[in-house]
Amino acid sequence: MKYDSIFDVVGRIMVGPSSSHTAGACRIGYVSHIIFGGMPLEAKIYLHGSFAETYRGHRSDVAIVGGLLGYKPDDERIPFSFQHAQEKSMKFKFEMADLGPDYHPNSIKIVMKTDKKQLSIVGSSIGGGNIRIKEIDGLEAGFDADSPTIVEVHDDIPGVLANIASVVSIFDINISEMHLSRNIRKKIAMSWIELTKQIPDELISALRKIPEMKEVRAINV
Amino acid sequence: MFEDMADLISIVKKENLPMHEIILNEESLTTGRSHKEILDRAQHSLDIMLQSLEKGNTLDIDLPIKEVIEQSQHMMGAPIFIGKDLKEAIYWAMSIMEYSNGMGVICACPTAGSSGIFPAVIFKAQQMLDKSNEDVLNAFLVGATVGAIIGNLASLSGSEAGCQAEVGVASAMAGSAIAYMAGGSPDQIGQVVALTLKNLLGLVCDPVAGLVISPCIKRNAIGVMNAFLAAEMALSGVTSIIPADEVIEAMMKVGRKLPEDLRETGNGGLAASPTGKRIQRQIFGSKDDKNY
Numbered sequence: 001m002k003y004d005s006i007f008d009v010v011g012r013i014m015v016g017p018s019s020s021h022t023a024g025a026c027r028i029g030y031v032s033h034i035i036f037g038g039m040p041l042e043a044k045i046y047l048h049g050s051f052a053e054t055y056r057g058h059r060s061d062v063a064i065v066g067g068l069l070g071y072k073p074d075d076e077r078i079p080f081s082f083q084h085a086q087e088k089s090m091k092f093k094f095e096m097a098d099l100g101p102d103y104h105p106n107s108i109k110i111v112m113k114t115d116k117k118q119l120s121i122v123g124s125s126i127g128g129g130n131i132r133i134k135e136i137d138g139l140e141a142g143f144d145a146d147s148p149t150i151v152e153v154h155d156d157i158p159g160v161l162a163n164i165a166s167v168v169s170i171f172d173i174n175i176s177e178m179h180l181s182r183n184i185r186k187k188i189a190m191s192w193i194e195l196t197k198q199i200p201d202e203l204i205s206a207l208r209k210i211p212e213m214k215e216v217r218a219i220n221v
Numbered sequence: 222m223f224e225d226m227a228d229l230i231s232i233v234k235k236e237n238l239p240m241h242e243i244i245l246n247e248e249s250l251t252t253g254r255s256h257k258e259i260l261d262r263a264q265h266s267l268d269i270m271l272q273s274l275e276k277g278n279t280l281d282i283d284l285p286i287k288e289v290i291e292q293s294q295h296m297m298g299a300p301i302f303i304g305k306d307l308k309e310a311i312y313w314a315m316s317i318m319e320y321s322n323g324m325g326v327i328c329a330c331p332t333a334g335s336s337g338i339f340p341a342v343i344f345k346a347q348q349m350l351d352k353s354n355e356d357v358l359n360a361f362l363v364g365a366t367v368g369a370i371i372g373n374l375a376s377l378s379g380s381e382a383g384c385q386a387e388v389g390v391a392s393a394m395a396g397s398a399i400a401y402m403a404g405g406s407p408d409q410i411g412q413v414v415a416l417t418l419k420n421l422l423g424l425v426c427d428p429v430a431g432l433v434i435s436p437c438i439k440r441n442a443i444g445v446m447n448a449f450l451a452a453e454m455a456l457s458g459v460t461s462i463i464p465a466d467e468v469i470e471a472m473m474k475v476g477r478k479l480p481e482d483l484r485e486t487g488n489g490g491l492a493a494s495p496t497g498k499r500i501q502r503q504i505f506g507s508k509d510d511k512n513y
Contacts, residue, residue, distance in 0.1 A: 002372055002373055003368075003372045004222055005222070005248060006244070006248055006362065008369065008372075009330075009365055009368040009369045009394075010266055010328065010329070010331065010339070010364075010365045010368060011266045011328060011365075013269050013326065013327070014326065014327065014328075015324045015327075016320070016322055016323070016326075016327050016333050016433070017318075017321045017333060017432070017434070018333055018433050019329055019332055019333045022333075053431065053505070054430070054431045054432065054505070056505065057285045057432040058433075059324055062324065076326055078324060079324040127378060128332070129329070
């Protein structure tokens with residue numbers, strides 16, 4: 001069944017006008033904000049497919065910038081995101097781009113920068129406000145951020161995943177999905193772990209203590 | 222979730238409990254949430270709906286299609302044919318859609334493009350019948366369940382099955398909710414679902430410039446009228462020859478046969494009319510000036 005709960009049908013609370021082009025766009029920006037570890041100082045946003053065609057009318061641009069500032073889709077500050085970005089000295093630029101035929105027609109690539117770091121994310125808005133994060137810094141991803149998700153990057157050596165899983169188990173939280181994506185040349189791997197409960201800060205601190213760990217982020221929903 | 226309308230109706234009759242209690246038990250069983258958690262969440266959705274209704278007429282809303290700005294305001298005038306209450310409900314539905322287009326916070330029901338219907342109908346019915354907030358909450362559960370049943374058997378997406386799956390379904394949800402609020406029997410709730418969906422069967426999704434504005438805002442108005450109409454008919458004893466579940470199945474079959482141009486692409490129907498195309502050019506201009 002597509003809809004198990006009545007709240008799958010009524011209850012997505014969001015800033016209008018479009019669940020796919022406004023709420024979904026904002027969520028891609030919001031997840032990017034979390035994975036980057038906060039607001040970027042500079043963001044370049046590439047709009048692909050249907051986003052490139054109709055972003056102005058659906059205010060997808062305003063919604064994405066709101067997400068990059070850390071606003072969720074139901075945040076009343078979203079309409080003022082351009083102004084807020086200026087006040088917080090976040091620069092952004094939109095460009096139309098053809099990401100290629102492998103991407104969903106509603107896709108966005110966001111390249112975020114501060115003076116110290118840079119990160120790129122590709123996400124698709126797949127309908128009804130649902131999204132899928134497809135790539136992080138060129139590594140293949142595939143999570144929808146509908147359940148609490150830990151995303152981390154670590155050295156690509158044996159045994160790291162087992163360490164991660166054992167740390168999660170100490171906190172008595174069930175793993176509902178776990179995936180790994182590797183870059184053999186750079187010798188790094190990224191994994192994303194979907195959990196059944198909210199992610200406590202202590203769990204993130206514990207994961208950071210794993211020696212091979214480079215970066216850990218928690219998407220709590 | 223219940224298999225279909227016949228399943229829901231037969232369980233209510235068998236258990237001899239009010240429909241909203243059967244729904245609470247089922248929701249609790251499938252999601253693991255307590256009754257209180259479910260009711261709190263439903264109340265939160267209703268609160269957001271009421272807020273969007275109240276704020277919808279106070280904001281200075283700028284829309285990309287200038288011709289539709291403040292069209293809802295015209296419905297505040299004295300009634301001519303349809304009575305003060307229904308005229309005001311239409312005004313509410315249209316103003317929620319305008320508010321949504323102005324980036325106001327709304328509760329999608331079942332989608333953002335059909336989000337004006339349910340709040341306008343349910344809160345107007347509450348006022349007309351002088352019902353309590355608890356009655357509204359119970360009616361919400363019935364309407365939401367009807368939406369989930371239709372979604373599972375057919376679709377809730379204009380890109381899949383046309384506007385019948387958005388405004389049509391919103392109308393069925395709202396109509397069944399107020400029929401329950403008015404004391405309708407389980408069979409009468411089923412009749413409302415059949416009648417609302419039949420009336421909008423085949424409705425295409427043809428948004429001008431691909432936006433949730435034209436004809437969406439005004440189609441929310443027919444969704445409101447259709448909900449009150451079907452509830453009035455069913456509560457008066459009118460029955461649909463075709464049972465609700467067969468109407469839902471027909472709706473999905475019709476939806477599948479709709480050409481892609483008429484499923485939210487903005488390429489057919491009203492979107493392809495000369496005026497529709499002119500508006501699209503005005504908003505999006507030529508391909509060359511898209512970078513900024």
